[in-house]
Amino acid sequence: MLATKLYYTAKPFIPRWMQIVLRRNISSRKRRLYNHNWPIDHEARTYEEGWSGWPDAKQFALVLTHDVETAIGHERCYDLMRLEEDMGFRSSFYFVPERYAVSPDLRQCLATSGFEVGLHGLYHDGKLFQSKATFLKRAQKINSYLEKWKGVGFRAPAMHHNLDWIHELNINYDASTFDTDPFQPYPNGTRTIFPFKVMGNSASKGYVELPYTLPQDFVLFSLLKETDIGIWKLKLDWIVKKGGMALVITHPDYMNFGNSKRRIDEYPIKYYIEFLNYIKLKYDGMYWHVLPREIAHFWSEEMA
Numbered sequence: 203m204l205a206t207k208l209y210y211t212a213k214p215f216i217p218r219w220m221q222i223v224l225r226r227n228i229s230s231r232k233r234r235l236y237n238h239n240w241p242i243d244h245e246a247r248t249y250e251e252g253w254s255g256w257p258d259a260k261q262f263a264l265v266l267t268h269d270v271e272t273a274i275g276h277e278r279c280y281d282l283m284r285l286e287e288d289m290g291f292r293s294s295f296y297f298v299p300e301r302y303a304v305s306p307d308l309r310q311c312l313a314t315s316g317f318e319v320g321l322h323g324l325y326h327d328g329k330l331f332q333s334k335a336t337f338l339k340r341a342q343k344i345n346s347y348l349e350k351w352k353g354v355g356f357r358a359p360a361m362h363h364n365l366d367w368i369h370e371l372n373i374n375y376d377a378s379t380f381d382t383d384p385f386q387p388y389p390n391g392t393r394t395i396f397p398f399k400v401m402g403n404s405a406s407k408g409y410v411e412l413p414y415t416l417p418q419d420f421v422l423f424s425l426l427k428e429t430d431i432g433i434w435k436l437k438l439d440w441i442v443k444k445g446g447m448a449l450v451i452t453h454p455d456y457m458n459f460g461n462s463k464r465r466i467d468e469y470p471i472k473y474y475i476e477f478l479n480y481i482k483l484k485y486d487g488m489y490w491h492v493l494p495r496e497i498a499h500f501w502s503e504e505m506a
Contacts, residue, residue: 260490266293275455296322320355375498395446423469
């Protein structure tokens with residue numbers, strides 16, 4: 203869309219506080235307009251034909267992911283990793299390799315601690331899918347980082363995507379879509395709370411698509427200014443009832459761990475802690491908690 207392209211062209215020149223104010227106004231209007239299918243799209247596909255269920259007879263799958271958008275988020279990854287470790291969770295971190303320096307020590311620490319590392323675009327400038335030529339040129343670099351980092355997963359910044367072009371990436375899964383999210387620049391949801399296979403052709407093997415099914419933290423707390431995790435709980439409870447995949451994106455960039463004054467786009471880390479505690483206490487023993495690469499492998503084999 204033209205408006206979106208113009209926004210990304212002007213974005214470097216717009217102060218961050220002004221970006222947030224503008225997006226809050228737009229999001230407030232969208233929330234009223236799309237309250238019939240957000241945060242829950244009742245018309246979304248909630249079952250899979252020929253599917254025998256999650257391993258170990260678990261009621262639902264739980265996948266935690268983090269997009270690390272800035273150097274500030276990069277600095278907070280250790281704190282977030284330790285928090286999840288202490289609570290008995292593991293997650294995947296997606297880095298933007300040519301926007302800030304990605305520490306090899308951090309990547310190694312995550313890998314050896316049982317976490318996953320993936321790619322979150324290349325520059326995070328909103329131009330990855332600007333043209334096929336641009337994408338192909340950047341895909342070469344993205345594939346180089348994937349090989350170097352031993353990564354198998356990708357997520358495009360701002361959830362821009364072209365599932366056909368993504369075949370050019372050497373990945374097992376992509377995570378650049380969502381079931382329903384009218385607050386994204388391109389709000390074309392997949393309308394499913396399950397993974398799905400994107401079939402390849404003679405030149406590509408295909409991959410598994412992992413849509414996120416819980417609202418992003420940035421939308422809830424930075425744009426809509428929610429002051430509790432009520433929407434997270436509402437959507438999670440619905441996904442559990444349907445037996446789907448609960449996949450969430452959070453950002454260490456916007457998590458305030460209490461050691462600095464909160465910026466306009468930050469929220470207290472206690473919200474994320476409350477969310478993890480809610481899962482542990484209410485659904486103990488009911489969820490299959492895995493990394494994205496593991497659920498992608500399972501789906502690829504299960505739905506072969």
